[in-house]
Amino acid sequence: MVRIFRPAILAASFASAPLIAGALDLPAGAKLRADDTQSTGRATLAIARFDGDSVPTIAAEGQVLRQAWKVDGTSQTSFQVLVSLRDQMITDGFDILLQCQSVSCGGYDFRFExxxxxxxxxxxxxxxxHYLSARKGDEFASFLVSRSKEAAFIELLQVSPAGSSATNAAVPRARPTVTERAVPSGPLGTQLETNGRTVLSGLRFATGSSQLTEEDVPILAELAKYLAQNPDRQIILVGHTDAEGSLDGNVALSRKRAASVKDSLIKLYGVNPAQLAAQGVGYLMPLAANLTPEGRELNRRVEAVLTSTN
Structure with missing residues (x-):
């Protein structure tokens, strides 16, 4: 675990941010990737899901701390990470204003507000x-938690009243190393039935092509098994691209790639065609900014979306 001490990053006179009685435990291996502090500032926290026009928020003023953390190597799901943070907040006397996950939050529209x-x-x-906002008197905090294939990511927002007692602790202190038992992230079926969708990791396409470069793909075998065990379930395969090239061209390519995965599931893994459909959205739903090679690689993917309603 990593212990975050209330920082005074701007100067020794920057007041401490009173969170979890001075510290917050994060999963083992958590590393600070970015931070921003304001001795006097204003921030907004979501208090309800996207309502069709906007995300309802509450404004908080005071000392503002924002941090981004990356947890390499953890097998914890984003929900498990969020629950640990939530429980610590409740223990410290915070009231939860909002807790939601991607679908219940409002998906794309919520995330980008x-x-x-x-x-x-x-x-x-x-x-x-997963998102959580909380309040204790004049103190506010929120967490945005997600993960990639290899790591979990946590964004922390903390707002505390002006005039809180200062501290010089600016760097998180690692607790003594202990062996942490890995928590299983759950099978593909659990991800589908919990989050409504999952990224089909391990798919490889030739550059500019819709053809898979490998026939034996473990994630497709897992999806085929899930569908065979649940013949009443239907899946839409959704192709995504990075932002290089025209939108029309990328939509067409993403649809072809999704169709290629569909064909493989039917021909190579024996999936019932009635359980599958294929669509493409090009670069309209990125997982990351397209400004870096890493971001573009993350955006090139095919997802399985569960469309069954019972």
């Missing part, structure tokens, strides 16, 4: 993120 940092410091999977 909350959050401060961008990739690579903060990665957000639009189908697998």
């Amino acid at each position: 909350v959050g401060y940092f961008n990739a690579p410091d903060m990665y957000v999977d639009l189908g697998d993120y």
Whole structure:
């Protein structure tokens, strides 16, 4: 675990941010990727899901701390990370204003009205993120939690009253190393039935092509098994691209790639065609900014979206 002490990053006179009685425990391996502090500032926290026009918020003024953390190597799901943070907040006397996950928050529309940092410091999977906001008197905090294939990401917002007692602790202190038992992230079926969608990791396409470069793909075998065990479930395969090239061209390519995955599931893995459909959205739903090679690689993907309603 990593212990975050209330920082005074601007100067020794910057007042402490009273969170979890001075510290917050994060999963082992958490590393600070970015931070921003204001001795006097204003921030907004979401208090309800996207209502069709905007995300309802509450404004908080005072000392503002924002941090982005990356947790390499953890097998914890984004929900498990969020629950640990939530429980610590409740223990410290905070009242939860809002807790939601990607679908219940409002998906794409909610995510792009909350959050401060961008990739690579903060990665957000639009189908697998969790948000929480909380309040204790004049203190406010929020968390945005998501994960990539390899790591979890946490964005923290903390607002505390002006005039809180200062501290010089500016660097998180690692607790003594202990062996942490890995928590299973759950099978593909659990991800589908919890989040409504999952990224099909391990797919490889030739550059500019819709053909898979490998026939034996473990994630497709897992999806085929799930569909065979649940013959009443239907899936839409949704292709996504980076932002290089025209929108029309990318939509067409993403649809072809999704169709290629569909064909493989039917021909190679014996999936019932009635359980599958294929669509493409090009670069309209990125997981990360397209400004870096890493971001563009994350955006090139095919997802499985569960469309069954019972």
